[in-house]
Amino acid sequence: MKIFCLVTCLLMLALSLQVVYAQQPSVTEPKKESAEGFVKLEMPLEEALTRITFMYPSLKSGDLIGAIVFEGEGVTREKDYIKLKKPIKLRWTEEVYNSYYTLLSKYAVEGDRYIFVPLGVNGGGSGTFWNLNVVDKKTLKTIDEVGLGDRSRIEEIALADAHSDTVSITYIRREIKKGKPFHDPKKAVAKHYRMIEGILREVGNPLSPSDPDTIFIPVGNFDMGSRSNADDAEDDEKPRHTVYVDAFHIDRYEVTNAHYKKFVDANPQWQKDRIPEKYHDGDYLKHWNGNNYPPDKGKHPVVYVSWYAAMAYAEWNGKRLPTEAEWEKAARGDRYGRDYAWGDSLDSNKANYGENIGDTTPVGTYDMNGYGLYDMTGNVWEWCLDEYDADFYAISPSRNPLAGGTINGILSNWRDVRSVRVLRGGSWISNAKFLRVSDRTRFTPRVTNKSRGFRCVKPVTP
Known part of the structure; x- marks a missing residue:
């Protein structure tokens, strides 16, 4: 009798579990996804x-x-x-x-x-x-x-x-x-x-990490400066000299308003109404409405930024401004010895300059150069790390030249810099003379205006 009762209980328990299980929603075993971007080759x-x-x-x-x-x-x-x-x-x-x-x-x-x-x-x-x-x-x-x-x-x-x-x-x-x-x-x-x-x-x-927004510039030599017989060349572009530059990564595009807004949102001390006077000339982010850039200008290069502001952004982003030598090597796009990134003749279809458009254009509007960089010519002038020295090329070191100190020295004390800094590349209001890759211009680090912006670099670590 005891055995019969035990068997009966076990059968009732099994039946109840089956009913409960049947009432549960069915669960489908999740499909195993392949690695992101993986494509299986259907043959050897x-x-x-x-x-x-x-x-x-x-x-x-x-x-x-x-x-x-x-x-x-x-x-x-x-x-x-x-x-x-x-x-x-x-x-x-x-x-x-x-x-x-x-x-x-x-x-x-x-x-x-x-x-x-x-x-x-x-x-x-x-x-x-x-x-x-x-x-x-x-x-x-x-x-x-x-x-x-x-x-x-x-x-x-x-x-x-x-x-x-x-x-x-x-x-x-x-x-x-x-x-x-x-x-x-x-x-x-x-x-x-x-x-x-x-x-x-x-x-x-x-x-090395893959960053689609930067371009790798390989190590090597290039001829920096202007040809001695170039018609538009200034004395500060001479003599042409060979320099060796270590490999580095450089931003594919100029820093945009959208990128810069992320910086000021994260660093309120660099917002338009909070930046210390010693870091700008009074026109900092003049075209912004408070902490917002102009409508439809998110992909345009940020302008009205001082050298100090560019340095602060680069530091926050784990990068720095390029040296003159780095900038010129990257701008030449592996076409060393040419007047422009694309060759020796000017082409209005390849850059925004001379007020042909009447304003900045979204980054990447024109064709890239040989390295895959956009707007190295025109759109906005780009701040460099160097102090401006008109005679520097005559005494320039042959390896990783930099005027005005060392990279570590400038990066450690940039807030105390007062000397004139270099800008490169010409802008949307520049005439043809200033579009040459060897052209150099300069302003004090507090200066801001509608035609000056920047891009950043990051050295290749061993």
Whole structure:
């Protein structure tokens, strides 16, 4: 009897639990999401390489050849590479010649969203031009590439960070000594690249933080100043001299009203009605209504800011103002020796100057320069860290020059600075003379007006 009662109780308990469970709302197991931006490759990497579509111009005619795919007739497969021979007929003649393409499958690497692979192009001459190509894993089409130069030997390409799609690549360029070509491993070139907003950018190191609002400027030499025979050059732009500048990151755009408002909101002492008189000339943020910038001007560069205010903003943002040398190297956009960032002739379609527009324009309105920077010419003058010295170029150090002290010294005591400071780049009201990348102007650090703004830099830390 006891056993019967026990069994009956257990059955009733099980039935009650089943009823209660049935009355509960159903719970669906959450789907496991892949890593942000991750794209699964639906085939082995080796197979995907043969389906990539490249668009390449003819080295002889300049015409787009069309879709280059490493499959079908003309393909040779080896252990470390795939080669394609493609006959090309010129449009204006019946001449046919062969172009050769080499895909280095040995060095292809797969990131979260992209495939990185070196590709060599030879139009039948003695030199092969190498490019590091970026392939969209969704479409298997190249979306960007960076040139590695001709007559190079790829040594290594490695995935440094899959999530940020960053790679490290090492290659050696062939040299000619005593009439004989050779590759010197001691002169290997090692660089790091990251995909940022669909564009392959060189970065300081493979693990450096990715900031889409800054551009990496590589270490190296450049010729600073104006040509001796330049018609518009002032004496303070001479002599032209070679300087070495360490690598750094620089803001892609000039600091905008919207950015600056975040600063004054977080630092009330720099608001329009609270800033100490010694840090401005009375017109600080003249165009603002109290603590608000003009309507529809959020993306315009902030103006009516003094050098002190620019320094305070940069410090709050973990950055600083650029030195003159840093600014000029970045502004030249890898076109060293040219009068303007885009070449030697003025172009009103590439900058806001001469009151052609009648006001500042939103940052990024005009084309970027060779480094990917906007408005390095025109829009607003940009404050630099340096003290102005008209004769500084005659005595300038050859490495990381800075007039008026040391970087650490200025950053530690900027509130006590009284000397005239440098501005660069010209503005929306400037005439053509002041748009040249070598032009220098200056004002006292308290001065503010409608054509002066700034952008910031951040050094590359080891």
